[in-house]
Amino acid sequence: MKATIYDVAREAGVSIAAVSQVINGKGKISEERRAEIMRVMERLNYQPSVIAAALTGKKTYTLGLLVPDISNPFFAEIARAVEDQGHSLGYSLVICSTDNKDERVERYLSLLQQKSVDGMIIGTGMDNKEMLKPLLENSIPIAMIAREMPGHDVQTVITDDFAGGRLAAEHLLGLGHTRLAVLAEQLKVSSSRERIRGFRQRLAEAGIDLPDDRVLASGDALVKDGKRKATELLQRAERPTAIFCCNDLLAIGALQAAKELGLLVPEQLSIVGFDNTILATVTEPPLTTVSQPTEEMGKLAVDLLLSQLKKEEGGSRRTVLQPELVTRRSTAAPSNE
Amino acid sequence: MKATIYDVAREAGVSIAAVSQVINGKGKISEERRAEIMRVMERLNYQPSVIAAALTGKKTYTLGLLVPDISNPFFAEIARAVEDQGHSLGYSLVICSTDNKDERVERYLSLLQQKSVDGMIIGTGMDNKEMLKPLLENSIPIAMIAREMPGHDVQTVITDDFAGGRLAAEHLLGLGHTRLAVLAEQLKVSSSRERIRGFRQRLAEAGIDLPDDRVLASGDALVKDGKRKATELLQRAERPTAIFCCNDLLAIGALQAAKELGLLVPEQLSIVGFDNTILATVTEPPLTTVSQPTEEMGKLAVDLLLSQLKKEEGGSRRTVLQPELVTRRSTAAPSNE
């Protein structure tokens, strides 16, 4: 069985208080005693129970991370960044894939609370924003990442999605495109909405209108839905010459649709993705995409969360990072067929 | 502050024992009392502390998952499968990216123990296999996934890597290739070794020798290293007409190398990957690759782990799933230049 602090104390012939001292490196203990206790801990392969420590008011050193889907490369990258920063600070990470479903979000939120995580990083959207209320009331530190929750006083780390949308529009405009379309995630996803808003605004500035029927939202199966929606777009009479996709997965769907329809990318169709995941680098042509600084975002989210944990300040800083356009070969000037 | 069982008991005018009863749905309580208690729990937004419950001998309902890198699509998929199965059974998942580094493995192993996870699923290699000893001694349920640890009596779920290697060889042989090479992960990765062994054996059966200098191992940066090693291979006098890559990431590196050198895939070079991740579907040409049933593996690993948790049986079943060759367009008959 696992050795406890009592076992160590007994073997070392001291009180558990003494053992606790050396575990936490505080209090006063003679060097000899400390050494002896260390030796016994070693011999017994003693591992202090975080559970027990947490019960006495200390932390659990565990963080929760909610994302739509850990198998989506973008969130996998975010997760890795969060994990690394957390790990370097002594925290473990519980991942929760929500599929953007409120019921799953709620379930996970509750579970994480019951497990007394020290904080949660939320990178998933939810329809019912009231779900966070109880957490805030219980004063559980929360940080949003890559997603917003307006109206709630929560730490947030995002890239400027609006600017990202503008960047994409700017690029396409510069290439000479005027017949554009957009492929988005479910509209409940705040980042998609912002990207579209930015994209649209920039187009408007150039005097180009983006009618609602040229903005299609997909379901959960990003690639598949992206392909289906793109196919629909590309078969319309007024075929768009460029599609802005709210993430790389959708862009891949669009790419597949184009290929299936025998359209050349970028000659006959330009495609812009978002996130700059590894996927964007391996497609053919590789995707022009808007890049988010995932590593920095993950690190920042953890730092913000933990600083919130220390100080009582629930101050809600909103940290906005700038996206960058990564130009690759999926975009070009429209052909004048 | 968070409500405790005491708060509920007080508010409901009963003992904490009664409250505990209704939480766990056992014992005998009159319907009225139960209803009243439920009502109070609701009102106080009471969430029983898993921490406290765990301390009294119950489970933590948390599992640990060790993988080389959660941002590697293959492991992200595995993680998702494990998460889903665990979640449906009430367990949360702590992810641990080890980068195949023993120090990280050790650190995580220790951390997970201190946090009293109910079990660990290990999908990462380690040089020092003795590291698992203490866990086994502490009788912490362990299951290996997609990786082996021969000599240790541990539950294991893997695909038949040896067969996978043979599959790849078979395919290439059938196409008429005779000058082959292999790109592997670090050789400490058991699955890579097995794949190579299978590949080599099948070649041998066809009377083809695969000299050691045609088997190159990469480092951690899979794509980058894969590209570098592939470049090296492709610049040799006796250029291979086909490369078997031990995972899709390496295959992508090889693909990039080929493109950079102006070699046509599959006309001048055939490439076979492994894992059939989403990446294999988006490259150009899409990759012929050996597929692993990730979903089934994840589900199985969790089930095995939990069954181990219930019964005392530490019985080490070794479950071997069969891989499948997915033929796409990165392979073809060698040109006779």
Add this chain to the structure above:
DNA sequence: TTGAAAGCGGTACCAT
């Protein structure tokens, strides 16, 4: 049925 009380493995305060 219901409640009192003894742990579970630590922490931290208070004497000694």
Add this chain to the structure above:
DNA sequence: ATGGTACCGCTTTCAA
């Protein structure tokens, strides 16, 4: 410098 001890929140006998 050391040890005794009262919790932390919950589970689980064991009496009542």
